[in-house]
Amino acid sequence: MGKRRSVSKYVHAHKHNPNARESEERKLQSLKKIEIKRLNSLLSKQRVLVESYISPEDIQNNKNARELDPKYHLKGAASAAQQHYLPPNYRDLIEPKNLLMEYKGRTWDHEECRKLLRCMNDLGVAMHNIASGRTKDAMTIFKEMLQLDSKDHLLARHKLLRCYLDEGLAAQARELIDRYTAPITSTNTSINTSKKMKNSKTSLNSSSSSVLVDNSSCFAYSRALIEFISLSLGEDTSQAVRDEALAAAVQQNPLTLWVIAFPDETASAVDHLQLLDPLSNPFTLSEGSVEEALYFHCVDGPLWKDTEGAVQWLRKFIKQRHLTVPVVSVEDDAVGMSVANTETRRIAGSVEDMSAEEMHKMFVGMFTTAMEMIADLPNDEEDGDDDEEVKVNDDDEEEDGDCKGRKKNHKNKNSRGISNKRRKLEHQESSDDNESDDADGVE
Secondary structure, three states: OOOOOOOOOOOOOOOOOOOOOOOHHHHHHHHHHHHHHHHHHHHHHHHHHHHOEOOHHHHHHHHHHHOOOHHHOOOHHHHHHHHHOOOOOOOOOOOOEOHHHHOOOEHHHOHHHHHHHHHHHHHHHHHHHOOOOOHHHHHHHHHHHHHHEOOOOOOHHHHHHHHHHHHOOHHHHHHHHHHHOOOOOOOOOOOOHHHHHHOOOOEOOOOOOOOOOOOOHHHHHHHHHHHHHHHHOOOOOOHHHHHHHHHHHHHHOHHHHHHHHOHHHHHHHOOOHHHHOOOOOOEEEEOOOHHHHHHHHHHOHHHHHHOOOHHHHHHHHHHHOOOOOOOOOOOOOOOOEEEOOOOOEOOOOOOOOEOHHHHHHHHHHHHHHHHHHHHOOOHHHHHOOOOOOOOOOHHHHHOOHHHHHHHHHHHHHHHHHHHHHHHHHHHHHHHHHHHHHHHHHHO
16 A cells, blocks of 8 residues: 655635725626627527528428438439439428518518517617617617618617717708608697697508608607707707797697606606507507607607707797697597507506506596696796896795885885985076076176
């Protein structure tokens, strides 16, 4: 038996520093990169599947075709003539096909292409909102989506417009809006809200017409914001163009004007706005509806609020046009959502299996509450901070009647004292003139 080998007694002293941890900011950046990689991987796999697509039925047929009947299976030297000796029901192997080329411009018609468009949408939104410095990559994805799906069922044009606005590309934003927007004939802002909502039946992602026309609040009010920023920066535009763009937007949906002009009151009154996202529920929003106004407040309202002077301009517009707070009732207002399929939307943890009519009543009630809060605001707060005139202190109006009477009497006494002094001065001047005339006569 050999000699046992001695074991070293050296033990490495591990020093643990609990403070030496990764910062929360670096953790967040790492999670963002992981999410981008995950979405990019899903998109790559789906793109490969679509570009070399074989249906499950064709895959089974190819599998059966490879398994020949033993009676027709040739071996050895005779295998060279196998293609001439096949069963009667034999079919050639089905080759994969590129769905992007076959369904060019109408990829929404195929189920696998719809999955590809959703993967592209998720990646584009993540690059725009999560990843820093990837907005141009998101713009490339949204442009490709518009080429693949000419009807734009996932509203890629709206996301592309937001990328243009964030990057300050006003010319490209105007061009995109002009491409999809139909001209509005009238710019009269004295609109009957109930009639306007009743006649609104066009959905934001409707594909009923051959030419896609978008007169949504996203395009209409974004054009007004572009003109406002351009005028503030001193670019080639005018105040008349700016006001005309806002008037056209109000003509499209007057309700949107109020929810973005008073964002704090609207935010405190409405809830469950995530249900209005066309990509997460089976309903599609209608142009000019309450739901469209609230969804615009949720998605595009922060940009208006962060733009210096934009909210004050909207309030000034309301004051100059003598617009009153809109009143919308469930009976007068048409349902602002159309059912896209037979599914129902389940609100997690609170309301279950809501129909379009039930959701419409809920959002109309929230909108009515917000408008009531706006109507109760003081006039100076409702008009905004654009008035530079000095205002009389309201504390004087809150004093008692006796105090007001004493102040009034004090003012009258002061006015009488001033008039007496003026008469004495005039009398003294006239006497001095008479004395000077007498001195001249003596000389």
